[in-house]
Amino acid sequence: MTRTILDVVKECDNFTAPESGEATGHDFWRQYYTFRINGCDAVLGYIPQVIIGKIQWSDAWIIDQDSRTVCLNTPSTATREIRSEALIQTLKATQQHGTISMLNKWRNETFPVYDIQGDVLVEIERCASALFGIVTYGVQLLCYVNDDRDGLRLWIGKRSSRKQTYPGMLDCTAAGGLPTGTLPLDAVMCEAQEEASIPYKFTKKHIKAMGPISYFHVRGSTAGGEIGLLQPEVEYTYQLELEIGMVPTPSDSEVESFTLYTVEETLEFLRQELFKPNSAVVIVKFLIENGIVSPENEPDYSEILSHLSRPLEFPVVIHSST
Known part of the structure; x- marks a missing residue:
């Protein structure tokens, strides 16, 4: 053809998600965790379930298996620099662990993640952006x-x-x-x-x-x-x-x-x-x-x-x- x-x-x-009410919807969304940051009400991205076990999460994160949520739990008053540092430390630890090949392509260049008001909430290393689905x-x-x-x-x-x-x-x-x-x-x-x-x-x-x-x-x-x-x-x-x-x-x-x-x-x-x-x-x-x-x-x-x-x-x- x-x-x-x-x-x-x-x-x-x-990317094709099931329509609301479809019988396959529950099974489809079990493939993903939502990415959130404390202090922001919005979902910022989707992380495939297969990636969750490969990242070296620090104490700065809360992984909720029931709600299937990954939350960067920095204080709600944290600056974007504090959030970005917590994120980069997690990524660096994961890179050293060797479980995710994309992190071997580190570029020292960051992409912004915006909040609902349009302000930069956190910066993420470019090669890791797809891991969080931002x-x-x-x-x-x-x-x-x-x-x-x-x-x-x-x-x-x-x-x-x-x-x-x-x-x-x-x-x-x-x-x-x-x-x-x-x-x-x-x-x-x-x-x-x-x-x-x-x-x-x-x-x-x-x-x-x-x-x-x-x-x-x-x-x-x-x-x-x-x-x-x-x-x-x-x-x-x-x-x-x-x-x-x-x-x-x-x-x-x-x-x-x-x-x-x-x-x-x-x-x-x-x-x-x-x-x-x-x-x-x-x-x-x-x-x-x-x-x-x-x-x-x-x-x-x-x-x-x-x-x-x-x-x-x-x-x-x-x-x-x-």
Whole structure:
């Protein structure tokens, strides 16, 4: 069966929980513990049950088997620095124990976890974020050229075969996580320069925001590390038209090469599942923004949009894209 655009977006937004009242609901949710922090009423993430026994929990945590809750039990008046230190000590102890392979990819870069008011509650080491199923944030940039002779073509990157995650898969032109304290536009301009050698000043002058997308992904085997971890994410997406003859060039070990592909070639790669899942949905977003995928030619248009803007059941902060 030919893979459709709807299949592409559903591969990324692939966390499917039972509807309220379904008989399978109880068994489904027994696979997960909710992640909470003392002093905050919201659920902040979901931790798979198989991970619970692999983490070296300290006295700073309360693990409630009945309610299936993991709570960082720092004082309700604790600062985010105190909470973050308690969390990092737990992760470091787990890393030394060697029970979770993802912790061997320590980056010394943190992601924020927000409370209901939009304040940073705690910072978590990037490589550990999926263990707790928290909402993470990132930026993605797709560069293109458009001329009278060859029409619209996209600059597609190929990830290095040595990448920790999704090695060798196709990607957008530049992308990266959004660390604590970094704004989306600043992050994407840095990624464009660091990953594709696109001058910062050129990007700043010509970049166009396509808006954020949100989805809830379950990590598979191509992601690297433990499988079945949950990743609710918000990605800030951008497009950038390059001048004819302007060629993205890998400037670090993240990207193996860049190639200019037609829309038809790119669609075929999507059908073949050659793209990193959350890069694939950015390609779809670009095609929608530029009128290539529309209600007139795509029967699943409304459902596709719903998978690009999934409501997430955790505290989420949306920054300006510009």
